[in-house]
Amino acid sequence: MRRASFVRGAAAAGGAAALAGTGIAPAGAQTIAVTDLVDNFEGIVGIVARTIVPREGPIVAVREHERFPAASIIKLPIMATVYRAYDAGTAHPTDEVTLLPGDIVEGAPVLGGDAHSGQRWQVADLVDAMITYSDNIASNALISHFGFAAINETIHRAGMTGTSLARHFAGTVPPGRQNLNVTTPGDIAQLLYEIERGAHESVPTIASVASCRAMINLMLHQAYREMIPAGINRKVQIANKTGELDFVRSDAAIVDPFGEGPYVLVILTKELDYPGLAYPDIAAIAKRIDSGTTPLKEPMRNRNFKIRLAPADCAASSAIRNASVMMATSCMDA
Numbered sequence: 127m128r129r130a131s132f133v134r135g136a137a138a139a140g141g142a143a144a145l146a147g148t149g150i151a152p153a154g155a156q157t158i159a160v161t162d163l164v165d166n167f168e169g170i171v172g173i174v175a176r177t178i179v180p181r182e183g184p185i186v187a188v189r190e191h192e193r194f195p196a197a198s199i200i201k202l203p204i205m206a207t208v209y210r211a212y213d214a215g216t217a218h219p220t221d222e223v224t225l226l227p228g229d230i231v232e233g234a235p236v237l238g239g240d241a242h243s244g245q246r247w248q249v250a251d252l253v254d255a256m257i258t259y260s261d262n263i264a265s266n267a268l269i270s271h272f273g274f275a276a277i278n279e280t281i282h283r284a285g286m287t288g289t290s291l292a293r294h295f296a297g298t299v300p301p302g303r304q305n306l307n308v309t310t311p312g313d314i315a316q317l318l319y320e321i322e323r324g325a326h327e328s329v330p331t332i333a334s335v336a337s338c339r340a341m342i343n344l345m346l347h348q349a350y351r352e353m354i355p356a357g358i359n360r361k362v363q364i365a366n367k368t369g370e371l372d373f374v375r376s377d378a379a380i381v382d383p384f385g386e387g388p389y390v391l392v393i394l395t396k397e398l399d400y401p402g403l404a405y406p407d408i409a410a411i412a413k414r415i416d417s418g419t420t421p422l423k424e425p426m427r428n429r430n431f432k433i434r435l436a437p438a439d440c441a442a443s444s445a446i447r448n449a450s451v452m453m454a455t456s457c458m459d460a
Contacts, residue, residue, distance in 0.1 A: 158175075158185060160173065160414055160415065163410055163411050164188055166407075167395075167407055168398060168399055168400055168403050168407070169373070169395050169396065169397045169398035169404065170189070170194075170395065170396050170397050171188065171393065171394070171395050171407075171408075172188055172190065172192055172310070172311040172392075172393070172395075173186050173189070173311060173391075173392065173393050173394075173411060174187055174188075174311040174314075174391075175315075175389060175390065175392075175415050176315055176389060176390050177389045177390075177419075178319060178322050178323050178326055178388055178389070178390075184312075184315070185389070185418075185419065186415055187311075188311070189310075189311060190310065190311055190312040191288060191312050192311075193305075193309070194308065194309060194310065194311070194374070194394040194395070194396050195307065195308060195371055195396055196289065196307040196308055196309040197307075197369030197370055197371045197376060198265075198368065198369040198370065199314055199367060199368075199376050200291055200309060200369070201260065201367060201369075202314065202367055202378065203280050203281050203284065203289070203291070203317060204256065204268055204272075204277055204291070205257055205341055206280050206317065206321070206332055206341065207272050207276050207279075207280040208268060208272065209333045209334075209337035209338075209341055210280060210332070210333050210337070211272065211276075212337060213337055217249060218249070219248065219249055220248050220249070220250065221248065221249045222246045222247065222248055223246065223248075223249060223268070224244060224245070224246050225237075225241060225243055225244065225245045225247070225263065226267070226270050227243045228266070229263055229270055229294070230242070230263060230266075231262050231263060231266060231294075231295060233260070233261075233262040234263035235260075236255035236258075236259050236261040236263075237267075238263060247264070247267065249268070249271075251264075252265075252268050253268065253344065256268060257344050257348065257367060258344070258347045259349050260350070260367075260368065262295040262296075265294075265295050266294045269291070269295075270294075274291060278291055280332070284316060284317045284320055284332050285313075285316050286309065286310075286313035286317060287313065288308070288309065288310035288313050289308065290306075290307070291307055293306045293307060310394075311392045311393070312392075314378045314392045315378075315390050317332065318378060318380050318392070319390050320338075321333070321338045321341050322338070322342070322380045322383055322388055323338075324337075324339075325338040325339040326384075326388060342365045342380060342383045342384070343365075345365035345366060345367060345379075346363055346364075346365045346383075348366050351364075352405045352409070353366075353375065353376075353404075353408040353409060354366055354378075354381075356405070356406075356409040356412070357408070357410060357413035358413070360382075362381060362385060363382060363383060363384060364380070364381055364382075365379060365380045366379035366380075367379075369394075373397055373398045373399075373401060374395055374396055374398065375395050375404035375408065376394040376395055377392075377393055377408060378391070378392040378394075379391050379392075381416065387419070391412060393411055393412070
């Protein structure tokens with residue numbers, strides 16, 4: 127689908143709705159043109175970029191409220207659910223979770239191989255495997271342990287009105303079941319906004335300040351960096367989470383999370399004829415948006431927290447994924 131889509135500028139006060147999509151930015155706002163990249167994208171792409179400046183809308187919004195298959199992007203609210211449980215005292219990182227028979231699936235680079243029903247893992251290790259390597263067994267174990275109701279409650283509290291988690295992860299997902307787990311670019315941007323605002327502004331949001339910072343630190347260790355991070359040429363940290371299914375390649379990130387100009391960028395896709403082409407195309411969108419952003423001028427209010435550097439790109443993963451550029455690959459729920 128190649129509908130012309132112009133981004134709307136962020137407005138500090140009224141008038142944004144009337145001007146949205148016109149290419150006319152309200153005073154003090156940014157408009158970053160991505161129309162050409164969206165129109166030439168091989169498939170359907172949705173984009174939201176927003177700063178953490180209060181009461182400002184997106185600086186880029188394309189199909190902001192349209193639903194997309196969530197793939198492993200839905201692991202972000204699962205992570206938030208775990209940290210909310212830490213905050214409430216109903217869970218602890220060293221709590222042990224027992225793997226159930228239905229948790230064992232393909233797409234598990236950490237727990238796979240020797241994983242079996244009855245095996246026990248600490249919650250912290252499961253969250254790490256889920257976010258860093260998108261491990262499906264770890265994700266399923268957390269869903270089974272915390273429950274769909276608690277995770278969807280986190281989704282609700284974050285204001286994610288177009289998102290739902292309705293199934294466990296699977297090695298291969300039939301097309302009819304891909305839409306059971308859905309989200310929107312605006313919803314994922316909203317969750318990352320709450321996490322970044324909590325960490326940056328030192329205020330409790332979807333989780334405590336400490337938990338927001340811990341979630342960002344975890345995302346900085348994401349192993350798969352071929353999409354949004356590949357398009358950011360500046361030397362800044364990028365906390366991201368990818369998602370892939372057949373005909374879906376998506377990424378969601380907080381750019382420069384512990385710096386003075388952080389912003390959230392979400393790029394979701396669907397109906398890709400050649401999924402491998404999406405990697406450089408998503409990187410190109412990220413590059414265009416990053417080159418048009420203006421860092422926040424306000425200083426950070428609290429720098430008294432630990433910053434961990436993200437790992438180097440996963441070369442082996444890049445080689446495998448790049449080999450799929452000219453074919454529609456079969457992709458596990460990752």
